[in-house]
C-alpha cells in the first residue's frame with residue numbers, strides 16, 4: 500500500500516491528508532458505483548451501491564488517516580569524516596560513507612494552506628447556498644399544521660400496521676407546499692390544496708409512499724447527501740450519486756406503497772393530480788408528457804403488472820457489499836498519510852572521528868590515539884545534542900556532553916543515544 504508523506508504541520512496536515520485520501524477513496528468507490536449503475540437497473544441494488552460508496556469512502560478515508568502517519572525524514576548528515584586508528588581498533592567505525600537518501604516529493608511549504616483555504620471557501624459557500632435554499636423552501640411552504648381529519652389518521656394507522664412501523668408518525672399539511680414531503684424521521688407533510696383534490700384511495704397511496712421514505716430514513720440520507728455534496732464540492736461524482744439516489748428512493752417508495760396498499764393505479768393517478776397542481780417550473784410538471792422524464796418512468800414502473808413492486812436489496816447482500824467495499828479499499832487503495840507526530844523538522848547529524856576505536860558494543864570509546872577525537876552532533880525534534888571526546892593527559896577518553904548547550908553527565912541514556920546515532924543509517 501503506497502503511502503505518500505507530506506511534512507506538514509499539525510491540523511492543516513491532517514485536514515489535507517483526509518481530504519486527499521477521501522478524494523482517492525471516493526473516486527474509487529463512487530466511480531465503481533457509477534460504472535455498476537450503467538448495467539444494474541434494479542432501484543434496490545442501485546440505492547445500495549451509492550449508499551455503500553458514499554458511507555464507505557467516508558469511513559475508509561477516516562480509518563486510513565487515523566491509523567497511518569507519515570515518517571519523519573531521515574537525518575541528513577552534513578559531515579562524516581571518519582578516520583580510524585586501525586592499530587588500536589577493536590570495533591572500527593564504518594569508513595565507507597552511506598549513500599544519501601533520495602529526496603522526497605517537493606511540496607511548496609504554502610501549498611497545503613492554499614489548498615485548505617480554497618476548499619474551505621467552497622465548502623462554506625456551498626453550505627450557505629444549502630441553508631438559503633432550505634429557508635426559501637419553508638418560507639414558500641408556510642406554516643405546517645396537524646391534519647385533524649379522522650379518515651386520514653385512520654389511513655395512517657392502517658398503513659403503519661401493514662408496514663409494521665412502530666414509531667409515532669405525525670401527519671401535517673402546509674398551504675404553500677407543492678408536493679408531499681417526508682420530514683426528519685417521523686413527519687409526513689401534505690400540500691393542503693392537493694389533499695382536497697385526491698380521492699381517499701389516492702391519498703392512501705400518497706401517505707404510503709411518504710411512509711416509505713420515513714421507513715428508509717430518506718430525509719436523513721438526503722440531508723447528509725446535500726451536506727456531503729456541499730462540503731466535498733470538488734468531487735463531481737457526488738452530484739451523480741445525489742440524483743441517482745433520489746430517483747432510486749422514489750422508485751423504491753412507489754414499490755413500498757404498492758406492496759402496503761396492494762394497489763397500483765391510485766398511486767399513478769395521485770402522481771398525475773399532484774403534477775397538475777405543480778407550478779410550471781416544477782420538474783414533474785415540465786416532464787409529464789415527455790417519455791424520458793422521471794415521472795413517466797415512475798408511472799410505467801408502477802403500472803407494469805408483469806414486474807414485482809421495487810424492493811430494497813436484501814440485508815445480507817447489502818452487508819456483503821459494504822464489507823467488500825471497506826476491505827477492498829483499505830487493502831488496495833493508496834491514501835495520503837497525515838504528518839508524523841511531534842516535530843517534523845529533519846534531524847541534522849554531524850560525525851567526525853579521528854584516531855578513535857569504539858568498544859564492541861559501541862557504547863564507549865575503547866582507545867583514543869594522541870591527537871584523536873570524536874565529535875557527534877545531532878539536531879532532532881527541537882533537541883540539540885553534542886558529544887565531544889578527546890584524549891586526556893592520562894591517555895583515557897574525556898567526555899564533554901551537552902544538551903541544548905548545557906553540559907550534562909555522559910550517563911547511560913546519553914550512551915544509548917550515541918550508540919543509536921552511530922548505528923543509524925547504514
Ligand SMILES: [Zn+2]
Pocket residue numbers: 708709712748749752
Ligand atoms: Zn417520494
